Amino acid sequence: xxxxxxxxxxxxxxxxxxxxxxxxxxxxxxxxxxxxxxxxxxxxxxxxxxxxxxxxxxxxxxxxxxxxxxxxxxxxxxxxxxxxxxxxxxxxxxxxxxxxxxxxxxxxxxxxxxxxxxxxxxxxxxxxxxxxxxxxxxxxxxxxxxxxxxxxxxxxxxxxxxxxxxxxxxxxxxxxxxxxxxxxxxxxxxxxxxxxxxxxxxxxxxxxxxxxxxxxxxxxxxxxxxxxxxxxxxxxxxxxxxxxxxxxxxxxxxxxxxxxxxxxxxxxxxxxxxxxxxxxxxxxxxxxxxxxxxxxxxxxxxxxxxxxxxxxxxxxxxxxxxxxxxxxxxxxxxxxxxxxxxxxxxxxxxxxxxxxxxxxxxxxxxxxxxxxxxxxxxxxxxxxxxxxxxxxx
Amino acid sequence: xxxxxxxxxxxxxxxxxxxxxxxxxxxxxxxxxxxxxxxxxxxxxxxxxxxxxxxxxxxxxxxxxxxxxxxxxxxxxxxxxxxxxxxxxxxxxxxxxxxxxxxxxxxxxxxxxxxxxxxxxxxxxxxxxxxxxxxxxxxxxxxxxxxxxxxxxxxxxxxxxxxxxxxxxxxxxxxxxxxxxxxxxxxxxxxxxxxxxxxxxxxxxxxxxxxxxxxxxxxxxxxxxxxxxxxxxxxxxxxxxxxxxxxxxxxxxxxxxxxxxxxxxxxxxxxxxxxxxxxxxxxxxxxxxxxxxxxxx
Numbered sequence: 001x002x003x004x005x006x007x008x009x010x011x012x013x014x015x016x017x018x019x020x021x022x023x024x025x026x027x028x029x030x031x032x033x034x035x036x037x038x039x040x041x042x043x044x045x046x047x048x049x050x051x052x053x054x055x056x057x058x059x060x061x062x063x064x065x066x067x068x069x070x071x072x073x074x075x076x077x078x079x080x081x082x083x084x085x086x087x088x089x090x091x092x093x094x095x096x097x098x099x100x101x102x103x104x105x106x107x108x109x110x111x112x113x114x115x116x117x118x119x120x121x122x123x124x125x126x127x128x129x130x131x132x133x134x135x136x137x138x139x140x141x142x143x144x145x146x147x148x149x150x151x152x153x154x155x156x157x158x159x160x161x162x163x164x165x166x167x168x169x170x171x172x173x174x175x176x177x178x179x180x181x182x183x184x185x186x187x188x189x190x191x192x193x194x195x196x197x198x199x200x201x202x203x204x205x206x207x208x209x210x211x212x213x214x215x216x217x218x219x220x221x222x223x224x225x226x227x228x229x230x231x232x233x234x235x236x237x238x239x240x241x242x243x244x245x246x247x248x249x250x251x252x253x254x255x256x257x258x259x260x261x262x263x264x265x266x267x268x269x270x271x272x273x274x275x276x277x278x279x280x281x282x283x284x285x286x287x288x289x290x291x292x293x294x295x296x297x298x299x300x301x302x303x304x305x306x307x308x309x310x311x312x313x314x315x316x317x318x319x320x321x322x323x324x325x326x327x328x329x330x331x332x333x334x335x336x337x338x339x340x341x342x343x344x345x346x347x348x349x350x351x352x353x354x355x356x357x358x359x360x361x362x363x364x365x366x367x368x369x370x371x372x373x374x375x376x377x378x379x380x381x382x383x384x385x386x387x388x389x390x391x392x393x
Numbered sequence: 394x395x396x397x398x399x400x401x402x403x404x405x406x407x408x409x410x411x412x413x414x415x416x417x418x419x420x421x422x423x424x425x426x427x428x429x430x431x432x433x434x435x436x437x438x439x440x441x442x443x444x445x446x447x448x449x450x451x452x453x454x455x456x457x458x459x460x461x462x463x464x465x466x467x468x469x470x471x472x473x474x475x476x477x478x479x480x481x482x483x484x485x486x487x488x489x490x491x492x493x494x495x496x497x498x499x500x501x502x503x504x505x506x507x508x509x510x511x512x513x514x515x516x517x518x519x520x521x522x523x524x525x526x527x528x529x530x531x532x533x534x535x536x537x538x539x540x541x542x543x544x545x546x547x548x549x550x551x552x553x554x555x556x557x558x559x560x561x562x563x564x565x566x567x568x569x570x571x572x573x574x575x576x577x578x579x580x581x582x583x584x585x586x587x588x589x590x591x592x593x594x595x596x597x598x599x600x601x602x603x604x605x606x607x608x609x610x611x612x613x614x615x616x617x618x619x620x621x622x623x624x625x626x627x628x629x630x631x632x633x634x635x636x637x638x639x640x641x642x643x644x645x646x647x648x649x650x651x652x653x654x655x656x657x658x659x660x661x662x663x664x665x666x667x668x669x670x671x672x673x674x675x676x677x678x679x680x681x682x683x684x685x686x687x688x689x690x
Contacts, residue, residue: 022477022478022481022482023474023477023478023481025474025477050481051477051480051481053473053474053477053512054508054512055470055508056504056505056507056508056511057504057505057508059464059466059467059470059504059505060467060469060470060473060504060505060508063463063464063466063467063470063471063474063505064470064471064473064474064477065474066463066467066471066474067438067461067463067470067471067472067473067474067475067476067477067478068474068475068477068478068481069474069478070461070471070474070475070478071436071459071475071478071479071482071484072478072482073477073478073479073481073482075474075478089464089466090464090467093464200436200459200461200475201459202433202434202459202484202487205433205456205457205458205459205460206459207448207449207454207456207459207460207461208459208460208461208462209449209461209462209463210449210450210451210454210462211445211446211449211450211451211462212451213450213451216451216452
């Protein structure tokens with residue numbers, strides 16, 4: 001077993017190398033750059049047998065990946081922030097065409113004001129793009145998800161692109177000890193499959209990305225929606241199979257920590273989960289019934305597992321590293337529409353923080369839990385609260 | 394190079410038919426003939442535009458070969474991706490082509506095209522130039538010539554229609570040091586097919602800029618498309634040239650230009666032009682030809 005002390009970006013590149021894409025088309029943007037630098041080195045030294053396309057923009061990065069995918073080859077691209085927004089037009093294009101592309105997105109703030117640090121405004125903009133969205137917590141999960149992502153995207157019942165999100169800098173640039181799976185095991189887990197039934201081939205030529213007017217358009221879209229929901233059991237199964245083979249289980253759509261008997265539960269995504277877990281440990285030691293729910297996937301949304309995981313919760317907090325201006329955090333909105341379908345819906349509070357890379361400290365998270373405990377004790381709390389901020393609401 | 398193609402020896406097989414293009418459409422003719430030269434192992438990328446709008450209407454598909462509609466800006470990008478994918482999969486003896494319009498090439502798609510040429514991706518890029526955004530209803534593009542009335546460059550008391558001259562795409566493309574580039578016209582189809590054949594045999598990026606009249610957008614009778622395309626070349630308002638091995642070559646050099654007025658007056662888009670406007674057009678033509686005759690012969 002090989003272990004390497006590497007950054008999140010390096011881990012992405014290692015995972016991509018193991019997944020053996022045929023073509024990488026990417027455009028550099030901070031904080032994604034190191035991932036694509038490593039991939040270009042791997043292509044140069046021959047350890048990754050792929051074409052590396054030096055594209056002239058993110059728009060072309062994804063459009064080229066669509067071309068690659070349309071002929072049945074495995075495509076990878078990576079971006080962040082402004083780059084993700086620049087390629088935005090192509091995201092629903094690729095998902096509507098049912099192309100199993102995998103993209104790494106380094107979550108970063110979007111201008112203006114300009115800011116290169118991490119928040120989740122970028123991916124949240126594209127939550128309706130028809131891509132599966134997964135958020136990872138550490139470098140190991142980043143590597144492992146590159147392999148899982150292709151398995152999910154290329155599944156016959158799914159055929160949907162996957163965006164793997166890593167918090168900018170906090171994950172992309174932090175070094176951790178990462179286990180590198182063995183290539184032959186990855187090959188066994190992720191065989192190169194023939195997608196020619198769905199895509200172009202010489203034997204059976206196809207017209208792709210066709211027009212469908214009002215006579216047919218809804219049927220295409222509803223099938224796309226159906227298959228996005230179909231991806232839920234596939235995601236669970238792929239994660240279980242991955243765990244059986246590599247010994248690391250991520251619990252599929254979501255993971256929980258001390259949730260079973262918790263009266264107040266914080267919902268997290270990505271790297272803030274680790275910090276929150278430490279706060280849970282400290283507060284549990286004080287006898288407080290607190291828990292944690294780590295949302296791994298935002299699309300598809302883990303409706304059923306959220307409901308079963310939170311059935312004993314009285315107050316649910318949601319950390320959002322984004323704002324949907326004029327409303328609230330996007331994950332909070334999504335959570336609430338699931339919570340109201342529960343037999344006894346818990347109260348919910350939104351904690352917005354981390355914008356433009358602002359720290360969310362253990363103290364901030366403890367304050368948030370204390371607010372939830374007060375709400376549980378019947379004390380009125382603001383429905384939307386900002387973490388670690390100086391200005392008035 | 395293989396046998397010279399003409400009406401007698403070109404294949405009877407059709408790869409692009411059953412589409413809903415207008416009668417007399419020059420662009421669909423160029424596409425149909427290009428496909429005959431390229432054959433069944435062709436992968437085509439078409440952006441939003443007339444040719445994609447008329448040929449991919451579910452469930453009626455007009456291509457018998459592999460084809461894809463691309464985002465408007467992405468003809469060069471998607472074609473390049475297909476070529477890279479085919480290469481990586483080891484699928485050999487294929488041709489990957491882009492068929493874009495004038496706006497799709499010279500305006501919104503110029504960046505992706507430039508990237509593909511820079512990488513020398515093994516694609517053939519066709520610019521089907523009918524001198525405006527026809528699919529959206531005849532709006533001015535970067536290839537709309539001076540004095541053209543379009544729905545966004547109206548002619549009136551203050552303006553003669555379009556006041557820009559027409560981007561010089563052929564030389565812009567050539568300036569990249571592209572493997573092969575040519576201009577062509579649906580008025581001279583043997584010349585066009587010869588150039589498609591050359592592009593087919595070229596390793597690396599090729600670009601063919603084919604001039605194609607549009608009865609609907611230009612306001613002319615649908616039975617004069619070919620004549621009009623010929624007249625454009627003969628009057629010097631278009632030209633047939635190649636860029637090969639780093640050298641420009643003018644393929645057709647009329648001793649005397651045919652009448653510009655005769656070309657303009659049969660088209661609704663030019664009906665309003667005054668003598669002064671026509672003088673501007675002729676002066677621009679003469680300057681261009683002086684340079685071409687000096688350097689490209």
